[in-house]
Structure formats: structure tokens, C-alpha cells
Amino acid sequence: GAVVSQHPSRVICKSGTSVKIECRSLDFQATTMFWYRQFPKQSLMLMATSNEGSKATYEQGVEKDKFLINHASLTLSTLTVTSAHPEDSSFYICSARVQGAYNEQFFGPGTRLTVL
Amino acid sequence: AQTVTQSQPEMSVQEAETVTLSCTYDTSESDYYLFWYKQPPSRQMILVIRQEAYKQQNATENRFSVNFQKAAKSFSLKISDSQLGDAAMYFCASGGYQKVTFGTGTKLQVIP
16 A cells, blocks of 8 residues: 555656656545655755645745646645756655654655756 | 764675664654665665654564664664665655655665
8 A cells, every 4th residue: 555656757858848747646645745856866855845735835945936836636746847957857756645654755756857 | 953864875785694774863853753765776765664753662674673762863774684685775764743854875785
């Protein structure tokens, strides 16, 4: 149980375009989802916390107008990278938390974004 | 605020031997959890073991165990009988009821 999927797994786009990444909890309801960014050989950096039905909470230094997060249902959160630039190229990982269960987060397999 | 420090960028262990990965943390929260996650080359994050800070007993999960020293804010991971499949990046993490903060990771190499 507690499976989280991400789509797409890999995306290549041109500079200036927008890219949407979906994160789904497949067999549980997640009131909270998290979006991370991971550069090569580095740790996971939290970008934002997404609560179902409310606005996302962004970490300091993360542009909310560039990284749009929507958590419209208990099983789906989306991250849209708007007007992507080469420096946005990274590995994006989402996770979903099962409320009350040791505060454990279940991670998606990640999305590799390459902006040309 | 939370910080997690992993001072060993890389470690190696002989197959079937035991290795310990270090982690120290700092948190202002009174109730928190500690985790070790494994990230193999596939990049999928996998929970290895977790510890509730209010529990004094060290968590164990098969070949994985932790040494939790709350006063010292230390949370090391011991891997016994290391296997080739244990080779991965290991991230220590600390979290309260909101977000989780990750350390910089330790790359574990298992030598056949």
C-alpha cells in the first residue's frame, strides 16, 4: 500500500514553455503533499507544502508565481513550472503524507525536467 | 527551524560486514520524528527506518537499526550483514508534524 505515482517521469521542453507534473496517491488519501527539488548529487530541497483545498505554502526563495501548485483533490497535486528556463532543469519529487501515521511521507518516483 | 547534518559524504563496506552511517540534527520542535531514507540509482526514495523521538528504545528493522541519542541529537544508522543491494544514497531526515528536513546524504558503496 501507500503508492505514489508521478507523471511524466521525464520531460524535455523548450525554454519559455510551461510544464505540468502530476502527483497521485494511488491507494490512500493524502491531505498533504510535498514538492521537492533535487539537483545532481545533492539532497532534497523542499519547495512547497500542498494541502488539499487550500493554497500551497512555499519555502523561502521559491517563486510561487513560477512554480504553481494545485491540490484539487485528496489524491492529486500538480506542479506547473511556468516559463521554464534551463536553470529549472532538475529532478522534481513529490511525496504524500498519511495523516497520523508516524508523519511518514511516501515518495513518488520523481520527474526529470530538462529545459533546452 | 531544523537542520540535519551528515558528515560522511561517502562510505564503503565489505559485503556481509557492518557499517554505521552518522547523522546529527537540531530542531526546535518538542515532538518530532527521525527517518533514514534510501535512494538507489533509480532515484526512488525508500523509507528504511523511522524513530519517534519520544521513544527511548532504538528502532530496528531486520538488518537495519538505529542508535538514537536524544540528548546528543544523534541518530546513526547501522546496517548489518551488508548486501550489494544496500548500495545507495542514504538520507537522514528530521520532521515534526509539518515538513521534513533532509541531510546532504551519504553514498554507500558495498564491495563484493
